[in-house]
Amino acid sequence: VNAEGRVRDAAVSLFAAKGFHGTGIRELADAAGLSSASLYHYMGTKENLLVEIMQVSLGRLVRAGHRVLAESAAPVAALNGLVQMHVVAHALQQAETIVVDNELRSLSSAHRSAVVALRDEYEGMWRSVIEGGCAAGSFVVPDPGVARLALLEMCTGVAYWYSPLGDRRLAEIASAHAEMGLAMLRATAGPGCLPAGHYVRLVAEVWGPAVAPRVGA
Amino acid sequence: VNAEGRVRDAAVSLFAAKGFHGTGIRELADAAGLSSASLYHYMGTKENLLVEIMQVSLGRLVRAGHRVLAESAAPVAALNGLVQMHVVAHALQQAETIVVDNELRSLSSAHRSAVVALRDEYEGMWRSVIEGGCAAGSFVVPDPGVARLALLEMCTGVAYWYSPLGDRRLAEIASAHAEMGLAMLRATAGPGCLPAGHYVRLVAEVWGPAVAPRVGA
Numbered sequence: 001v002n003a004e005g006r007v008r009d010a011a012v013s014l015f016a017a018k019g020f021h022g023t024g025i026r027e028l029a030d031a032a033g034l035s036s037a038s039l040y041h042y043m044g045t046k047e048n049l050l051v052e053i054m055q056v057s058l059g060r061l062v063r064a065g066h067r068v069l070a071e072s073a074a075p076v077a078a079l080n081g082l083v084q085m086h087v088v089a090h091a092l093q094q095a096e097t098i099v100v101d102n103e104l105r106s107l108s109s110a111h112r113s114a115v116v117a118l119r120d121e122y123e124g125m126w127r128s129v130i131e132g133g134c135a136a137g138s139f140v141v142p143d144p145g146v147a148r149l150a151l152l153e154m155c156t157g158v159a160y161w162y163s164p165l166g167d168r169r170l171a172e173i174a175s176a177h178a179e180m181g182l183a184m185l186r187a188t189a190g191p192g193c194l195p196a197g198h199y200v201r202l203v204a205e206v207w208g209p210a211v212a213p214r215v216g217a
Numbered sequence: 218v219n220a221e222g223r224v225r226d227a228a229v230s231l232f233a234a235k236g237f238h239g240t241g242i243r244e245l246a247d248a249a250g251l252s253s254a255s256l257y258h259y260m261g262t263k264e265n266l267l268v269e270i271m272q273v274s275l276g277r278l279v280r281a282g283h284r285v286l287a288e289s290a291a292p293v294a295a296l297n298g299l300v301q302m303h304v305v306a307h308a309l310q311q312a313e314t315i316v317v318d319n320e321l322r323s324l325s326s327a328h329r330s331a332v333v334a335l336r337d338e339y340e341g342m343w344r345s346v347i348e349g350g351c352a353a354g355s356f357v358v359p360d361p362g363v364a365r366l367a368l369l370e371m372c373t374g375v376a377y378w379y380s381p382l383g384d385r386r387l388a389e390i391a392s393a394h395a396e397m398g399l400a401m402l403r404a405t406a407g408p409g410c411l412p413a414g415h416y417v418r419l420v421a422e423v424w425g426p427a428v429a430p431r432v433g434a
Contacts, residue, residue: 017322022238101377102319105234142393146385150397153374154367160318161366168363176359180367180401 006032007042011049016095020050020106050103051111057096058118061089064206065125068199075133076182077192082126083155083181084174084199090159091170092203097159126152130185139185151181171196223249224259228266233312237267237323267320268328274313275335281306281423282342285416292350293399294409299343300372300398301391301416307376308387309420314376343369347402356402368398388413 001009010031014023025046029039043049068081090097104112126148133139141147155177162173174196182189218226227248231240242263246256260266285298307314321329343365350356358364372394379390391413399406 019236019238019319021236102236142396143385143389146390146393147397149378150371150374150394153377154371157367157370157374160370168360172360173363176363177367179359180364183403184397184401186400 003032003034003042007034007039007049008053011046012053012095012099015050015053015103016098020046020099020103047106047108047111050099050106051115053096054100054103054107054115055118057093057100058115058122060206061086061122062118064089064202065122067202067206069125069129072192072194074190074192075129075136075138076187076190077194078129079133079139079182079185079187080178080189080193081199082129083151083178084194084196085202086152086155087158087174087177088170088196088199088203089207090156091162091173092207094159094162097156101156123148123152133185133187139187141185147185151184154181171200174199220249220251220259224251224256224266225270228263229270229312229316232267232270232320233315237263237316237320264323264325264328267316267323268332270313271317271320271324271332272335274310274317275332275339277423278303278306278339279335281419282339284419284423286342286346289409289411291407291409292346292353292355293404293407294411295346296350296356296399296402296404297395297406297410298416299346300368300395301411301413302419303369303372304375304391304394305387305413305416305420306424307373308379308390309424311376311379314373318373340365340369350402350404356404358402364402368401371398388417391416 007028010028011023014027014031018027023046025039026036028046029036032039032042034042064085065082068085069078072078072081104115107115127144130139130141130144130148130151134141134144139147158173158177162170164170178193178196179189224245227245228240231244231248235244240263242256243253245263246253249256249259251259281302282299285302286295289295289298321332324332344361347356347358347361347365347368351358351361356364375390375394379387381387395410395413396406
């Protein structure tokens with residue numbers, strides 16, 4: 001990992017553990033193995049670093065979401081894929097998830113709009129799958145908007161409790177979420193639904209070496 | 218509201234908005250309308266204040282959970298009640314939820330154990346309802362432990378997106394979550410299930426004046 005990568009990794013860990021405001025420049029330099037002076041060669045402001053972390057993280061989710069939908073167009077198979085990809089990606093990127101979830105408030109409004117636009121693009125995929133499934137009679141829900149928010153909270157939440165040292169394999173957790181997510185919409189997995197292992201590989205491809213070591217878990 | 222109450226309210230807002238580490242003593246004093254010197258008459262350390270906020274918040278959830286289960290013993294009715302109470306309580310206590318969720322990491326280990334014990338007591342109620350319902354054949358899930366975590370993440374998540382200015386009434390959101398939560402467990406609301414209005418009133422009673430003004434929403 002080069003110096004830029006070390007700075008980014010240190011920032012993700014520190015922002016997740018101590019918050020953006022709780023992280024000092026000197027700590028960031030220490031964690032990246034750089035002096036405070038040389039740190040400025042590798043980053044702009046602390047806020048630039050935060051924006052980049054969020055844009056990279058949400059950009060990968062958007063890319064992975066497009067791949068899921070390109071493979072599985074029918075609502076039941078698409079929802080099965082979005083749930084499993086989202087669960088695997090968040091379980092393997094716990095620190096990034098905490099930073100994206102908690103630190104939107106720390107961005108100035110211009111930066112916030114760019115990050116929110118990416119998040120909206122991603123959530124739009126979930127919206128169209130859920131609304132399309134309701135229109136086609138594949139899903140039955142009290143309120144498609146509330147169902148989208150509830151599914152996203154349930155699946156993102158895995159980042160807050162998953163441990164690679166726990167009793168359950170990640171693929172089992174992803175698969176249980178897909179089954180429960182479809183049940184929430186009064187649907188059941190069908191023959192077009194791909195298994196969890198497929199989405200573990202998809203996440204490893206989109207996220208790259210950062211998550212690869214844990215993918216066998 | 219007396220000075221202690223003003224200090225507590227200011228701390229909840231500031232810890233939620235800027236994080237525990239990001240909140241300075243002087244800001245806390247300013248927000249509570251006190252001088253930094255007189256602030257120390259009304260609080261111990263900043264960590265004591267955080268522990269108290271978490272214990273009060275989790276203590277109310279435990280009390281409300283016991284009331285729900287005392288009224289509704291059968292698994293379907295009990296789950297309907299826990300989901301609705303939890304959604305209403307978290308939607309009306311957004312800042313407290315953010316503090317409880319994010320700042321456990323900021324507690325020293327002795328304080329953390331006391332807070333975690335309360336959280337475990339509350340989650341134990343969900344565990345026994347879900348496991349009891351599976352044993353009785355009322356619920357069918359791939360994994361009762363994953364189902365508990367998924368339901369809690371889904372219901373707590375309402376605190377992160379609910380707005381009293383939004384299109385949906387809180388009672389409708391609570392009721393949609395109960396319907397989807399039961400569907401996740403392959404169950405459907407039955408005649409023993411109490412409506413959302415009941416749980417809005419229960420939360421208003423347990424939480425008291427802090428949430429009362431918004432309860433009509």
